Amino acid sequence: MPDVYGQGGIYLPIGLLAALATSSLRLWFYGVRPIYGATRFLHLAGMAGFLGLLLLIEVRRLGFFPKSSMDLMRRPVFVLMNTAFVVTVLTGVALFLYDPIGVGLHTMFLPKLILIVAGIVHAYWIERLPVMNRPQWRRGSALAALAIWLTVIGFSTWNAVERPLNPADIHRAEPHR
Ligand code: HEM
Structure with a gap:
């Protein structure tokens, strides 16, 4: 029954x-379309802010722009990035609660959640290990962070565009997306 998109998972x-x-x-929430739209x-706005600031940080950890100092901007960049991330997660939970079955049955929904947890563990634990002071490890960790978050966005896009295999399940897809 859960595999309405015919992709397994x-x-x-x-x-x-x-x-x-x-x-x-x-x-109550399901009937209020403007709240869903907002x-x-x-x-999407939170995701865009998060991705932009993440790119700024990780591209530098990869070794690009070595002469540009982030010292003065470090705090605003981290505060804005974390705020954008919290907005993205809270609104993501609200989008899920708007249509739990329609969203939860998307092929890449649970993989997306697992990857988000992996991204948080990576950011708050792995990236802070002392070994990350070594340039090669730091570059590898920056690549891993970029791969995780770009895949989260890729999975989200997959979920938004896939359509049920059986037309009888069409009610699970948002008709206007
Ligand atoms: C607990 C965290 C999150 C939840 C529950 C969540 C849930 C959702 C839901 C329900 C949608 C609508 C599409 C669908 O039906 O699946 C969506 C769209 C999207 N999410 Fe999330 N999300 C979360 C976190 C994130 C994060 C951290 C990112 C990116 C860094 C992200 C990126 C996106 C993007 C790009 C879309 C739009 C896809 C499109 O319309 O093409 N989400 N999310």
């Missing part, structure tokens, strides 16, 4: 998705 438990889909918060806008 892993999913959140269908019982959990069904319980969320029938909660009173979701039933949430989606904020999700």
Whole structure:
């Protein structure tokens, strides 16, 4: 039953998705299209801010622009990046709650969540290991961070464009996307 897109894959438990889909918060939220639109806008705006600032940091950790100092900008860059990330995650959770079954059955939804957890573990633990002072390790870690977050965006795009295999499941897809 969960594999409505015919791609196989892993999913959140269908019982959990069904319980969320029938909660009173979701039933209220589902009818309010402007809030959904604003949430989606904020999700994309947060993602754009996060990706831009991440690129700035990781491209320098890769060794590009060695003469450009980040010393004065380090704090604003990190504060803005973390704020953009929190906005993206909170609005992502809201988008999920808007349509738990439709979203949760997307082929790359659970893989996206797993990769986000991997990205957070990488940022807050792996990147802070003492070995990251070595240039080769630092470059490898910067490449890993870029790969993780670009794949998260790739998985999101996959989820947004895929359509159910069986037309009987078409109600799971947003008709206007
Ligand atoms: C707990 C965290 C997150 C959740 C629950 C979440 C959930 C969602 C949902 C439900 C959508 C609508 C598409 C769909 O039906 O799947 C979406 C779209 C999107 N998300 Fe997330 N998201 C999260 C975090 C992120 C992060 C961290 C990024 C990027 C760094 C991201 C990037 C995107 C992009 C680019 C789209 C738009 C795809 C398109 O319209 O082409 N999301 N997200």
